[in-house]
Structures are given as structure tokens and as C-alpha cells.
Amino acid sequence: MNQTLFNLNTIPPLTVSDEAALHAELAAFAEFGEETVIDAWHGEDLELPVYINEFWTAKQRQANPLHEISYRACFKPQLPRFFIDRLSAPGDIVLDPFMGRGTTPIEAALAQRIPWGGDVSPLAKRLVEPRLTPPSNDEVETRLKEIKKLCAAKSVLDAADPDLLVFYNANTLRDLVVLREYLIQRESDGQLDSIDAWIRLVATNRLTGHSTGFFSVYTLPPNQAVTADRQRKINAKREQTPPFRDVFGIIEKKSKQLMKGLRDEDFSALERARGEAQFHTTSADQAAAHFAAESVSLVVTSPPFLDVVQYAQDNWLRCWFNGIDASAVPMWNCRRVEDWTASMTAVMEQLKQLLKPNGWVAFEVGEVRNGRIKLENHVVRAGVEAGLEPVLILINQQDFTKTANCWGVSNNTSGTNTNRIVLFRKCASNRQLTER
Ligand SMILES: C[S@@+](CC[C@H](N)C(=O)[O-])C[C@H]1O[C@@H](n2cnc3c(N)ncnc32)[C@H](O)[C@@H]1O
Known part of the structure; x- marks a missing residue:
């Protein structure tokens, strides 16, 4: 990253009101008994605020049982819901280009948004689409x-x-x-x-x-x-x-x-959603070929974390049952972080095309290789190179008190205990960040 990037301290956010409200809410958040720790992330010429707290919890916010389809490395429905509630409105399009079992699109549909999703595995569409028509x-x-x-x-x-x-x-x-x-x-x-x-x-x-x-x-x-x-x-x-x-x-x-958890209003929300829902079997770096440009208000997504999960191996029986040749699915499984970052940059470029001006991307990753690699650092870089504006980093940490130094090496060995999310925004104008 050899460009000069903007500094949050010197350049005002693009739309001050909603971004400022979000920063204020995260800073003051104490819904589950802990106060937010505010840290700073530094990367070359860029500084970002980091908010660390338990922002959602499985216990206190029951998710709809419609989500209860097991899937490797899926996130909890509370994660997309947190961003859907704050960064989109009913009727908006919410996209996940690595949708897996479809936690983001199903939650988006239940929240009266229009769900769009993609995944390179044909299994994903089969796990998501039928749940809009129970x-x-x-x-x-x-x-x-x-x-x-x-x-x-x-x-x-x-x-x-x-x-x-x-x-x-x-x-x-x-x-x-x-x-x-x-x-x-x-x-x-x-x-x-x-x-x-x-x-x-x-x-x-x-x-x-x-x-x-x-x-x-x-x-x-x-x-x-x-x-x-x-x-x-x-x-x-x-x-x-x-x-x-x-x-x-x-x-x-x-x-x-x-x-069993579906209420009448959920059935109505699902019915409304299915008219405009779109799901494609596609690699995330080809997503713009499938979805309309400048339409998406919010992306909530989580890519494969390097080669941590072997999706093809894990899914061989599911593929057999579905008549899918698992070996023919071009799943990303990067060993080198440089290759992973290049792939994520390609994805961010696609997302930038699909986002509306001022649209948001919440990009979730974990720590991998026992905390030695913090993928969020590479995500910030990938987003900036694609021309998105990084706004903040949010760390949802349920075991907050036990890991005081959670921004350093934590107790997180598998990379999935905490959720680490980089939030980006598409600039309303076409100005490049480097021109600022
Ligand atoms: C971390 S999982 C996402 C899980 C999802 N958030 C959920 O809650 O179910 C990553 C997903 O990326 C998919 N994937 C792998 N390579 C891909 C690619 N090139 N393009 C799109 N999806 C890909 C895998 O099939 C897997 O479903």
C-alpha cells in the first residue's frame, strides 16, 4: 500500500450525521453489561477507531429457528442483524457474496429487506432459497x-x-x-x-x-x-x-x-422477499456479472479465512446427496496471505460496483494461525485498494473480561471465537481516496 491515505482525524466523514451517530452508539454501547473499549488501528498513513465489546449475544437475542441449518464457519444471525438494523432500511437490498447457509440473506428477508446472495458452492443456493418458501x-x-x-x-x-x-x-x-x-x-x-x-x-x-x-x-x-x-x-x-x-x-x-418460530409477520416478510430475492452460484470476484450495479445498500459477509476450513472435504456427503461433483467446485483455499488479499481486493472491487453511493460493507474475518495473522489488517488494505473507505473496526467479543489485551494476542486460537469486522463505505462521489 504505497498510496497516501486519508486520516480520520483530519478528514471529515462523508455523511456526518449517520456515521457520527454510529460512532457515538458504538462508543456508548453497554447493552450487555460491559462498556466499549475504544482503541485505534494504525496502518501506514491510516488510523481507524476500533470498538471492542459484546455487541450481540446469542442468549439475549434469540435468533429465528429458521436459521438452524448447520454450516461450517457460519456466523450467528445476530451478527448480520446488528448491521441490517443500523445500516439499511426495509425494502433495501442486502447482499452476501459468500453466503454459505445464508445467514445474511435469511436475516435480511426476516427484517423486510431484499436478500441477494452468492456462493461458489451450488450447495449454498439449495440451503438458502427454499427457506424463503416454507x-x-x-x-x-x-x-x-x-x-x-x-x-x-x-x-x-x-x-x-x-x-x-x-x-x-x-x-x-x-x-x-x-x-x-x-x-x-x-x-x-x-x-x-x-x-x-x-x-x-x-x-x-x-x-x-x-x-x-x-x-x-x-x-x-x-x-x-x-x-x-x-x-x-x-x-x-x-x-x-x-x-x-x-x-x-x-x-x-x-x-x-x-x-416453529415463524410468526405470521415472518411468513409475510419471506413472501415479500422472495419476489425480489436473487441467489447465484458464482465466485465472489465475478459477482458484478450477476447482480445489478449500484443497487445494494449493505453487504454483510465473511469469506473463507485462508485455508482454515476445508469446505470441499467437509461437504462431500452433502454434495453426493445433491448430485454435485464436489471436486469441480472452484473453492478458494489460499495458503498465502498475499494471494488471499489479492482475492479480497478483487471481491471488494465487485462490491464497489454493486453498492449504491454511500452503501456499506461489513466484512467479517477471524484471527488465523493462532492469532499470528490478523486478517482484518489485510481486509483494510484490500478495501482501500478497491476504492472503498474504511470507517471503523468492530470486535464483538463475548469473553471480554478474560481477554483484556484482546487487540493483541487473545485466547482466540481457531479464529472464530471473536468476530472482527471491518466496516467500509462507498464514497458518494467518484473521488478516489488517494486524491484527498
Ligand atoms: C465463512 S463461510 C460463509 C458462511 C456464511 N457467513 C454463513 O453464515 O453461512 C465462506 C463461504 O465462502 C464460500 N466460498 C469459497 N470460495 C468462494 C468464492 N471464490 N466465491 C464465493 N464463495 C466462496 C464457501 O463455499 C463458504 O460457503
Whole structure:
């Protein structure tokens, strides 16, 4: 970064009123009992305020159960909600170009915003879109009965995959294979409706897990499918063989759980949102080819943190069930921070095109490599190089009192304990920051 950047102390914010109100609110925030610690971030010629507090908490602000789709490295719904409430209005477009299970778009829809989202994995769209059109319990039950009849016609599996039998009882696998073939066929015939899509979403989420609420024998959590070899070892160690699980009963139960928190106004909000919602399977550095320019009021997003999470490995069973070739998904998995920063700059350039003047980007990252790499430093740089204006850094820290020196090395070893968010804004004018 060899340009001369503006300094917050000397250059007034672009729209003083709302930005100043946000700074004031963050500085005075004490909703969960702690006062905000205000620090400063310095990078070359740039200084940014850093606000550290517990800004949202899972306990005190219950999220809607509609979010309860497990996904590796997803954030809590309270995170996008914090920014949606403050930095957008009903009817505004809210985008997440790395949407994963869709925490941002689902929360945006529930808050009466228009949800837009992208992800390079085709799984993401299948996890998000059906939740804008939840079917009734009766519709799910009737459809499952119809599919179940197809299973009855098939008494045993023709050729059971030995790798899958490590996870599933043969009869469970038969039901699962019939369901899978039914869904794939419906899709290729162009007949997959919102009830099928909902069932596919729920089943995808029940493939593996710890409890009897999943189709598999005891294994890792549902967002992390192990390899068949690893599962063989788990089975041997635990002296377990896959028990029969009622695929259709499990789907019905989880389906009800997902919908149980939906009030009438939520159904109306989802209905309104789906008319204008847009979800694309695309790499985030190509997003501008899919969405209309200068339309987005707010982006709330969280990219892959270098190579911390192996999304392709974790999702192999989900991809199998959905008929997706996991090896063909060009997932970012950067080892070098320089490559990661270049990718993020390319993403920010796309976001800049998509944002309305004065639109916002809340870009969440974690500490990686045991705190040795603070990705927010690189995010600031990527945003500035793309021509966005960094406004502040917000650190949501639930274990606040135990980590007094949280701006230095903290207790955060996996990079996901605290949320570290760089907030940017698109300048209303076309002036480049370097011209200031
Ligand atoms: C940290 S997760 C986002 C989780 C999301 N915030 C949620 O709550 O579910 C990062 C996501 O980036 C996606 N991804 C990886 N490479 C990508 C790329 N080049 N473009 C878009 N998405 C990508 C992964 O599939 C994963 O869903």
C-alpha cells in the first residue's frame, strides 16, 4: 500500500450525521453489561477507531429457528442483524457474496429487506432459497408419504456403496438413495417444486451427526463429514454399527422445528422477499456479472479465512446427496496471505460496483494461525485498494473480561471465537481516496 491515505482525524466523514451517530452508539454501547473499549488501528498513513465489546449475544437475542441449518464457519444471525438494523432500511437490498447457509440473506428477508446472495458452492443456493418458501407441515407430510411409497417398492439396495454403509444402516441407505434419486430426477425433469426443495434442504442437513436426529451412526457434527476410512475407525473405537434410522420421520420432525418460530409477520416478510430475492452460484470476484450495479445498500459477509476450513472435504456427503461433483467446485483455499488479499481486493472491487453511493460493507474475518495473522489488517488494505473507505473496526467479543489485551494476542486460537469486522463505505462521489 504505497498510496497516501486519508486520516480520520483530519478528514471529515462523508455523511456526518449517520456515521457520527454510529460512532457515538458504538462508543456508548453497554447493552450487555460491559462498556466499549475504544482503541485505534494504525496502518501506514491510516488510523481507524476500533470498538471492542459484546455487541450481540446469542442468549439475549434469540435468533429465528429458521436459521438452524448447520454450516461450517457460519456466523450467528445476530451478527448480520446488528448491521441490517443500523445500516439499511426495509425494502433495501442486502447482499452476501459468500453466503454459505445464508445467514445474511435469511436475516435480511426476516427484517423486510431484499436478500441477494452468492456462493461458489451450488450447495449454498439449495440451503438458502427454499427457506424463503416454507411449505406447510401437511404439504411436507403428504409429499414424504408419496416418496416413501417408492421406497416400499424397492425392498433392498441393488448395489450398496461400502463407503456409505459405514455411515448408514442398509435400510436407511435404501431410503436415502430412493429419496436422492427422486430429487435428482425431479430436478432434471424441471418438476422440482418448493416442497421438494424444502425436503432436499432438510435431508441435506440430517445426513450426519451425533444424535438419533440424524440418518447416520454417531459421527462428527453435521457440517463436517469425515471420510469413510475415518468413520470406519470411529465405528471400531466406539464398537458401533449403523442403526436403522427413519429418514422420513426425521425429515418431518426437523422440518417442523425449522418452522416453529415463524410468526405470521415472518411468513409475510419471506413472501415479500422472495419476489425480489436473487441467489447465484458464482465466485465472489465475478459477482458484478450477476447482480445489478449500484443497487445494494449493505453487504454483510465473511469469506473463507485462508485455508482454515476445508469446505470441499467437509461437504462431500452433502454434495453426493445433491448430485454435485464436489471436486469441480472452484473453492478458494489460499495458503498465502498475499494471494488471499489479492482475492479480497478483487471481491471488494465487485462490491464497489454493486453498492449504491454511500452503501456499506461489513466484512467479517477471524484471527488465523493462532492469532499470528490478523486478517482484518489485510481486509483494510484490500478495501482501500478497491476504492472503498474504511470507517471503523468492530470486535464483538463475548469473553471480554478474560481477554483484556484482546487487540493483541487473545485466547482466540481457531479464529472464530471473536468476530472482527471491518466496516467500509462507498464514497458518494467518484473521488478516489488517494486524491484527498
Ligand atoms: C465463512 S463461510 C460463509 C458462511 C456464511 N457467513 C454463513 O453464515 O453461512 C465462506 C463461504 O465462502 C464460500 N466460498 C469459497 N470460495 C468462494 C468464492 N471464490 N466465491 C464465493 N464463495 C466462496 C464457501 O463455499 C463458504 O460457503
